[in-house]
Amino acid sequence: MTAENWTLTIQTVVFHNEFEALLRAFKAAAHAASRAQSIALLSSWAIAWGDCSSSPTLTAEQLTELESIAGELGGDFTYTFFDSNLGSAAGHNRLAERSNDDFLLILNPDAEVSPTCIAILLETIQPGVGSVEARQLPLEHPKDYDASTLETVWSSTACLLTRRGTFREVGGFDEKTFFLYCDDVDYSWQLQLAGFRVLYQPAATVFHDKRLSVRGEWLATPSEEYYSAEAALLLAHKYSRPDLVKSLSKAFKSGSVEQKEALGEFSRRQQSGSLVTPVDSNHQVAQFVEGNYAKHRF
Amino acid sequence: MPNTDSKLSGLPLALDFELMLSASNDPSVTWLGAELLRNLVIASTPSLDKPFLTVLMRTQGKRINALRDSLTTLYGQTSQDFVVFLMEHDVSIETDAAISEVIDSFPQDFTSRIHKIPVQGGSRARPLNTALNMVESSYVAALDDDDIVFANWVEEFKRGAIESPGRMIRALCAVQKVQSEEWFNGTRGFRAISWPEVPYEIEYSQIEHLRVNQSPFMSIAFPTGLFTVLGERFDEELAVCEDWDMILRGGAICGVHQRPTLTAIYRNWVGIETSYTQHSFDEWRSSEARVLRKLASRPFLLEVGAIEELRTLVLHKETLDAYGTYDFMFRNGVLRLPFRIFFRAVSPAIRLTVRARNLLRRLRGRKP
16 A cells, blocks of 8 residues: 555534534645545545434535535535434444544544645554544643653544554444543554554644633533543453443442433443453553543643 | 634624713713723724624744644634734744745635734844734734634624724633653644643632733734724833733723633643743743833723722721731631631640650659
8 A cells, every 4th residue: 555545534523513613624634635535645535424413414405515625725624414323432333334534534523634734644653553642732642651652542533544454453442432522542552552653643633622711620521521521430340440330330329410310320230231241350551540541631 | 714603693793882982880981981992892892894803823833743733723713814924033044944835734714814924123122123013914813833712712702802802802711731842753742631620710809810911812802993993002112021011901991701611722831841830930030010000000991890890809908907917817717616626636746745755854853
C-alpha cells in the first residue's frame, strides 16, 4: 500500500444535532480531506454519517447540498438513517462495516478538524500504530502523553484515525458493553492488548465545541453523568478490577440520581449474566488513576 | 458579510434611539450629549450591510503553531460575522511567508476575511491604532495570536451588541498555563499544564477595575463608535497596560454590558519569554501610573451602582483611620470568628506553657 493509494472514510454518528453545526463540521472535514488528497496522501475519501435520531436529521435539500460540497472537493457523502438510537459504539461499528477504505476517521458531530489535521494524522499512523488522536481545542484533554514517542494510555474518539483492518482485527467498538462513553478507552486498550501503539498527536488539531461554566467548571448534562457512571462500572468490570467496581458501587449508592440509576443498570446486567468476561487480568494495559483512565497532566 | 446568523435572527437589529434617550437614565446621555451618543450608537449597531466584528490580532510570528490554534478557534465560531485584521508587527519576510502558509491552509470563505497588515515600529498599541483607521464593522475586539476562544466568542459579543448597542461588551475569560515542548516535526510546540481557571470578577465592576484589570483583552468588544465618533485611540506611550487603559476609558464613556458566559482562554506561558514577561517590573509600574494619572487628569463618569461601592470603601477607610490598626476587623469584621476560634484552640497550650515555666522557676528557687 502506498500513500497514493490510501483511502479514507470520515465517519460521524449524528443524534439530533443542529444542521448548522453539522454543516460547519462537514465543510471542515471535506476541506481537510481534500488537502490531504492534494498532497497525494489520499487517493479518495468519503464522509459517512449514521443518524441515530428519532427522525431523519437531513432534508432532501440538505442531503443534496452536502453531496454537492463533497463532490466539488473530490469526495463522496453517504447518509444512513438508522431509525434507532444505536449509541456511539454500535453506530460507528455499522458505519465501519460499510466502508471499504484503508482508514477510518472517527469524528464527533460537533468537531471541526483544522485544515492540516487529517494530513498530519495520516503521516503519524506508521506500521504498528493502532490509532492516532488529534489534540482538541479549545479544551485540551488533560491525559498525559510522551512528547517524543507520542504514546498515551488511551485516545478519545472525538477525532481519531485508525486503520479499518486494525479496527476489524480487534472487533471494533464493544457495543455489547458500551453505549456512549468509554467505548474509546476500551478500544485503545484492546489495541494495546493486540500489540498496537496508541498515539496522541498534538500537532493535529480539532475544534470541539465544548463549553465551561462562568467559573470554569465542566458542564455535564444528566445523561452525560448517567452514561459516564455506567461506563465507569462496566470498564472496571471488563478490565478485571472488582475492587474498583466495589468502591464505585459504594460511592454511587449514595451519589446522584443518575449514578444510582447507572448502578441499578449495572446490577441488573450483573444478575442477568450479560456482562462480558473480564480481560487484562494482569493489568498490562488498563490504568485507573484517581477516577481517570490515565495519569492526567492537570 | 451579511448578517445571516440564524441564532440571532429573532433579535432586533435596529434601535429606537428616541425611545432609548427619553426613557433612559443613562448617565452617558448627559455626559456625551444626545447627538454624540446617537452617533456612537449608530456606528456600533449591528446591521446587515457591514461585518459585526473586526478581530484585531497582533502577531510577531514567534509561535506559528499557537497562531494556527487561534485561527482554528475562529474558524469554528458559531457566528462567522467577522473579519480578522492580522497585524504583523515588525515581521520579517520569512516569518510573513510562514504566517501566509498558515492562513492559506484554511478554506477560501474564511481566508477571504483575514487581512494581513504589516506594521513597523512603535509599542504594542501601534498595530491596534493602525487597524482602527481601517475598521468598518460595528464592534472591535482583540485576540492575540497565542490565545484561543470558545465557539460562542463572536456570538456572545453580538448578542450583547444587539441588546445594548453602543456599550462595551464584556464576556468572561479563563487562564490556562501552557508550557513549550518540541513536536515530532521539530516545530516549536506546547502543552496545557493546568485546567482553565477564572480568576476574574464575574460581574464587571468599574471600581474594581481601577485597582487592577479584571478583563483580559479578548474578553471585551469595543463599540466602533468609540473610535470613529469619539476619536479614542490606544495610548502608544504605554509599554504595557494599553488594554486596561482603553477598558477603563471606554467603559466610563460607553457603559458595559456583561455577558454571563465564558468565551475565551488566555494562555499563560510558563518558562518562556512572552510580551508579558519581556517587560520589566518598572515598565509595568510606570505604565500603570500613567494610566491612572490620565484618568485623574479629567472628569470620570462612574457607572450605575459605583457610588455605593465607593461609599462602602470610604466607610471602611474611616473605620480603619479611627482605629489606626486592623483592630476593627477582629471586633466586628470577618476575622472575628476565626480569631476567637484560634485563641480558643491555642489557649490550653498557652496555659500549659505558663504552668511549666512557673514550675521550672519554682524548682530553681525563684519566686514565680
